[in-house]
Amino acid sequence: MTFPDAPQSTAHAKINLFLHITGRREDGYHLLDSLAVFAGAADRITLEGPADTMSLTIDGPFGQGLEADSQNLVLRAARALQTKAGTTANGLTESFRLKLEKNLPVSSGIGGGSADAAATLRLLAQEWDVEQATLFPIAETLGADVPVCIAQRPARMQGIGEILAPAPILPDAGLLLVNPGVGVSTPEVFQAFAAGGGITERHEALLPTRWDSAAAMVADLNATTNDLQAPALSQCPVIGTVLASIASLPKCLLARMSGSGATCFGIFPSPDSAMNAARVLNEQSARLNWWTWAGGFHHTGSST
Numbered sequence: 001m002t003f004p005d006a007p008q009s010t011a012h013a014k015i016n017l018f019l020h021i022t023g024r025r026e027d028g029y030h031l032l033d034s035l036a037v038f039a040g041a042a043d044r045i046t047l048e049g050p051a052d053t054m055s056l057t058i059d060g061p062f063g064q065g066l067e068a069d070s071q072n073l074v075l076r077a078a079r080a081l082q083t084k085a086g087t088t089a090n091g092l093t094e095s096f097r098l099k100l101e102k103n104l105p106v107s108s109g110i111g112g113g114s115a116d117a118a119a120t121l122r123l124l125a126q127e128w129d130v131e132q133a134t135l136f137p138i139a140e141t142l143g144a145d146v147p148v149c150i151a152q153r154p155a156r157m158q159g160i161g162e163i164l165a166p167a168p169i170l171p172d173a174g175l176l177l178v179n180p181g182v183g184v185s186t187p188e189v190f191q192a193f194a195a196g197g198g199i200t201e202r203h204e205a206l207l208p209t210r211w212d213s214a215a216a217m218v219a220d221l222n223a224t225t226n227d228l229q230a231p232a233l234s235q236c237p238v239i240g241t242v243l244a245s246i247a248s249l250p251k252c253l254l255a256r257m258s259g260s261g262a263t264c265f266g267i268f269p270s271p272d273s274a275m276n277a278a279r280v281l282n283e284q285s286a287r288l289n290w291w292t293w294a295g296g297f298h299h300t301g302s303s304t
């Protein structure tokens with residue numbers, strides 16, 4: 001049986017507008033201070049129909065090379081919630097055929113796997129009538145980026161990513177994402193950071209309650225960095241080429257790497273100017289086969 005109007009959820013790309021590493025826990029995880037926002041670019045998860053056990057198929061431009069096995073974050077999230085929801089009074093935990101449309105590059109610093117896990121939790125929570133608050137403890141067990149992807153709204157991330165606070169209201173800025181087609185391993189970049197001298201002492205970034213323009217946002221972001229950018233560059237030098245290419249585009253206000261890379265983003269005055277810059281970049285770099293996406297933020301306000 002296939003659902004006539006199959007329930008769907010979009011899993012938006014997470015961008016770290018800045019990422020400061022502030023400490024290290026005893027278990028080796030790094031403490032962060034980061035401003036996470038979401039782009040219009042997204043994967044899509046669909047509940048195609050009921051099944052005897054949870055199963056997954058994958059399609060979309062980045063589907064190849066990603067296994068639909070038990071380690072896929074979609075199935076890990078589904079099983080984790082099924083275990084939890086099965087212990088509630090309702091116990092309505094039937095299994096489903098899930099489909100992942102993979103539009104976001106894998107291992108690319110924009111949290112695609114985390115967004116997929118969070119979208120799966122949201123979809124199944126709706127099916128099984130599970131409260132949103134139940135999802136956070138499960139999200140934390142699936143990955144450091146999964147909690148922020150539950151609401152997929154701008155948030156200040158602290159701790160290892162599980163402490164979420166309101167972010168400034170974002171302007172209607174333009175965003176360009178560029179990935180050079182090289183996967184970067186998050187643990188290896190954190191290791192390279194630690195090996196390269198580690199934490200810089202600095203004042204905590206002070207952010208306003210809102211930014212009224214892309215220029216005002218960039219003025220504040222210029223006082224911040226992505227501490228993982230230099231270690232990622234040492235592992236994946238093409239990131240330097242991507243950053244220089246973005247910075248040279250018309251009207252670009254800021255070029256920076258997201259997360260542990262290799263995806264880099266550009267901030268532009270408006271979504272239209274970002275789309276124009278993408279056209280210029282795609283003409284310049286057509287032979288390089290880079291993935292690009294341009295548009296605006298998914299949500300401009302925090303959920304709290």
Ligand SMILES: C[C@](O)(CO)[C@H](O)COP(=O)(O)OP(=O)(O)OC[C@H]1O[C@@H](n2ccc(N)nc2=O)[C@H](O)[C@@H]1O
Pocket residue numbers: 016019028029030031032034109111114142143144145146159160161186187190259260
């Ligand atoms: C770089 C960021 O994307 C910024 O938002 C996240 O901190 C990474 O989030 P993630 O990919 O969901 O990370 P996880 O899958 O939980 O962790 C992958 C590996 O990265 C390292 N890791 C991750 C997060 C963190 N705060 N400190 C770390 O040192 C650890 O070695 C961990 O084993």
Ligand SMILES: Nc1ncnc2c1ncn2[C@@H]1O[C@H](COP(=O)(O)OP(=O)(O)OP(=O)(O)O)[C@@H](O)[C@H]1O
Pocket residue numbers: 066071072073074100105106107108109110111112113114116117145184186259260261
């Ligand atoms: N549904 C999924 N989508 C993407 N990656 C997945 C998925 N399930 C499992 N993975 C695995 O998770 C790892 C990280 O993939 P992901 O695309 O989330 O990386 P990322 O964008 O660098 O994440 P982050 O920004 O959170 O560090 C890869 O090794 C990948 O094989």
